[in-house]
Amino acid sequence: MKLNDEQQMLQDSVARLMADKGPVSRLRQLRDENSEKGYDEPLWHAMVEAGLTGILVPEEHGGIGFGLVGAGLVAREIGRNLSVTPFLSSAVLGAAALSAGGSDAQKAEWLPAIAEGRAITALAIDDGAKHRPEAIQARVENGLLSGAKLLVLDGHVADLLLVAAQGDNGAGLFLVDPNAEGVTIERTQMADSRNAARIRFDNVPAQAMTDGAAALAAALRAGRAVLAAELSGLALEVFERTLAYLKERKQFGRLIGTFQALQHRAALLSGEVAMTEALAMQALDACDRNAEDADQLVLAAKSKAAKVALLAGQEGVQMHGGIGMTDEFDIGFFLKRARAGGETLGDANYCADRFAALRGY
Amino acid sequence: MSDLEQFRADTRAWLDANCPEEMRQPMKSQSEHCWGGRKWEFQSEAQKVWLERMADKGWTAPQWPKEYGGGGLGPEEAAILDEEMKRINARTPVSNFGFWMLGPALLKFGSEELKREHLPPICRGEIRWCQGYSEPNAGSDLASLQTRAEDKGDHFLVNGQKIWTSYADKADWIFCLVRTDPEATKHNGISFVLFDMESDGVTTRPIELISGESPFCETFFDDVKVDKNQVVGELNRGWDVAKYLLTHERNNIGGEPPGFLKGRALGPLAAEYVGTEHGKLADTALRADIARLEIDQIAFKALVEKIRAEAEAGQGVGAQSAVLKYYGTELNKRRYEVMMDALGAEGLEWDSERTMGGLYAREWLRSKGNSIEGGTSEVMLGIVSKRLLGLPDA
Structure with missing residues (x-):
């Protein structure tokens, strides 16, 4: 596109x-x-x-x-x-x-x-350390929510929580006031220094949506597609910073970018990044067009982007050598975010598994 | 109705009326492909008729100019023809190196005489071409080739040896890189010449590959006389033509590869052999391999489409063709590895009827050459790092 x-x-x-x-x-x-x-x-x-x-x-x-x-x-x-x-x-x-x-x-x-930016919402899906929205554990009975969630992005600053739970009509999203009694929010410091929280719900009033299942599906699709784009941008940035370093760092009396071992690593990374970018945009476009294969493309894009962002982070650190291991240098932030972003809303394996299921095998 | 809609309707009607039923069946194997040429024996009346009808329309080479036997179609019309042929599973009526390689080279670099002489017989499937590039000591380093063409006044005298000449034993003519100026630096003394494989002094010897098949030959030239007007482009500037064709060739690799796997999804194929449990492939590691492969294939396709769109917008493909060549061939090799994992013992059968003569194993082995021919994967990565990424030479 x-x-x-x-x-x-x-x-x-x-x-x-x-x-x-x-x-x-x-x-x-x-x-x-x-x-x-x-x-x-x-x-x-x-x-x-x-x-x-x-x-x-x-x-x-x-x-x-x-x-x-x-x-x-x-x-x-x-x-x-x-x-x-x-x-x-x-x-x-x-x-x-x-x-x-x-x-x-x-x-x-x-x-x-x-x-208008007057409110921030947060989505609470994961009941455990791994994303498994097919087996939501939290429950709403008689309008009261009980359960525990983690990796709730921006959970401690949210004005509204959208919580995935089992209700009378199966799993779906419910609206919950984060200030309600029975809500316990623990801000968790994550490796990528971004906001996340663990939240407990003990008999908290939860407002049903008109179609909570559709809301959950839409959030997952949009979130994964947008995360794929974020991760593709991350991978591109790491690649460009690393390429620039190969053109300025000297060892053995010459630029390290003249070494074939590093040239080929850089070439491979550039191809992976280019494919990830192209696929992420195609998936987003397919969602906007409501194409038949949109879900397959989104899962493929998220899976690929999670893998390639992590690859870029690893290669970025490796090709920068010792300086890449220091906190003072920025490249490590990208590696950390690659792993956290990759995990969010389903990692590469999860998305590949769902992709295979949609493809019928 | 717009012109293109009208074209689609006319094309559909014409194909419906003119494509024989037998030519609408998917090929069981590569051996049913029509290569054409003087030595070609049609496998059926339908194959012959289909070629004649398509050639009369100019649709064996839809985008070549009409005056040279082509269809004179624009890219949009050609895409419609392609779609309409796919719609009824119509087979490609004929193709060989004349269409893929020589034609594009002649159209870009050839003289008017050469175009009029060589393009129409290609379009009619009368002359089959082969490519004389590699030599025993000029593989990845193609420009170091040593086959010589000596100027004898009214003709050249060609001496030397080529290798990996695809179907040289079945081809009628060869387009060949020869050294015409031994004093010049290595890229500057090469010419791109054409001659008949029936000329005195040409011998071919098929090479048996690990697949047991012999699609390639060693080709020997011993005092072969070549007409001096059969030079494509300028004398001693043959490397320009060769480089153009290599890019063209690599650029074409983005499409779906031929062979057994064409159009077959790996998931259902694997299910036949490894079975399923709870609706999933019983071999969970294989299932993950297939999913990862398919995801990478989809990502590759997205990139191919993006690069093609940019090329149409005038940004050109250029060194990007090395990216396409690298990933296209590496993915194809992976695909055959996964296929062999799925097929198990049956995939290993070498000559049984149920495997159509060991088709699986032979295609699997043949695929190993994909990342060697037309520039190795390592050469491609070198091109990417230097020309796309601007990394310095040692």
Whole structure:
């Protein structure tokens, strides 16, 4: 697929915004300050201002309804800069879930709030250390939710929790107030220095959606596709930084980029990154077109992106040598984020397994 | 109705009326492919008729100009023809190195006389071509080739040896890289010449491969007389033509490879052999291998489409063809490894009827050459690192 003029303009302006306001140095700063909110507030305000929080919100609810290709373009730049924002949690997962399965009242209450940046939502799916949305453990009985979730991105700063639980009609998403009695939120510091939380629910009032199952499916599809784009941007950035290093670092009296062993590693990485980028964009586009094979493409893209981002992180550290192992140097942040982003909403193995199931084998 | 819609309707009607039923069946094996040429014996009346009808339309080479026997179609029309042929499973009426390699070279570099002489017989399937590039001491380092063409006034005298000449024993003519200026630096003294394989002094010897088949030959030239007007492009500038064709060849590798696996999904194939449990392949490691392979294939296809779209927008394919060649062939090799894992003992049968004469094992072994011929994988990575990534020479 090729970007249209509108999408190209979006990409250019978001690239400038993220590089300008949300570079890797901000992630380092927030980590070192042990920031209470755990995300980059000035950047978030700038994103709200630019309308990016409303990128998936329909126009009737105050958004710009730009579609998943648009959200993916934003995520790609987030991946390149490791920008610290609740974009995925709120503008993608929250907006997709509410748009697909929310009641009219829920949409009217929350979608404009997401678009205008007045509210941040967080999605709570995983009951255990591995993503398994086919076997949700948390339960809603008589309108009361009980269970425990982890890897709830931005869970400790959210104004609304979207919680996957078994209800009367099977598994789906429910709306929960994070300030309600019976909700215990533990902020977990993760390896990638991004926000996550473990949350316990003990008989907490949970509001059903019109179609909680559709909301869950929409959030998973959108989230995985957008994460694939983020990881493809991350991989590209690591590759470019590593390539630049090969052209400046000298050993044995010559540039290390003249060594064939490193040239071939770089060439292989460049091909993997190019394929990942192309596949991620194709998957996003397939979702926007509601193509028949959209789910297959999204699972393929997330699986591939998780693998290649990790490969890029590893190769980046290896080819930088000793300096790549230091905290002072940025490349390690990319490796950490590659693993965390890869794990989120299903790792490479999980997505490949589901892909195989959809392909009928 | 737009012009293209009209073209599609006309094409569909014409194919329906003119493509014989037998030519709408998928090929059971490569051996049913029509190569054409003076020595070709048609395997059926349908094969002959299909070639004649398509050649009359110019559709054996849809995008070549009409005056040289082609169809004169634009890229969009050609895509429609391709889709409409696929729709009814119509077989390719004829193809050989004349279509894939020589034609594009002549169209770009050939003189008017050469185009008029050679392109129409290719289109009609009358002349089958082979490619004389590699030599025993010029493989990856092709430009070090030593086959000489000496200027004898009214003709060249060619002496030397080629190797890996595809189907040289079955071809009628050869396009051949020869050294015409032994004093020049290695890339600058090479010419791209054409001559008849029935000329005095040409001998071929098939090479048996690990697959047990012999698609390639050693080809010997002993005082072969070559007409001096059969030089494509300028004298001593044959490397330009060769380089163009190599890029063209690598660029074509993005498509689906021929052979047994064409169009067959690995999942259902594996299910036949390893069985299923709870709706999943019983061999869970194999299932994961297949999934990973299919994901990589989808990713590769996405990249091919992106590169082609950029090429159409005028950015050109260039060194990107090395990326396509590398991944296209490596993925194909992986595909055959996974297939052999799935087929088990049956895949190893070498000559049984149930395996159509050991087709699985032979195609598996043949695929190992994919990452060697047309530039090895390692040469491709070298091109990527230097020309795309700008990494410095040692």
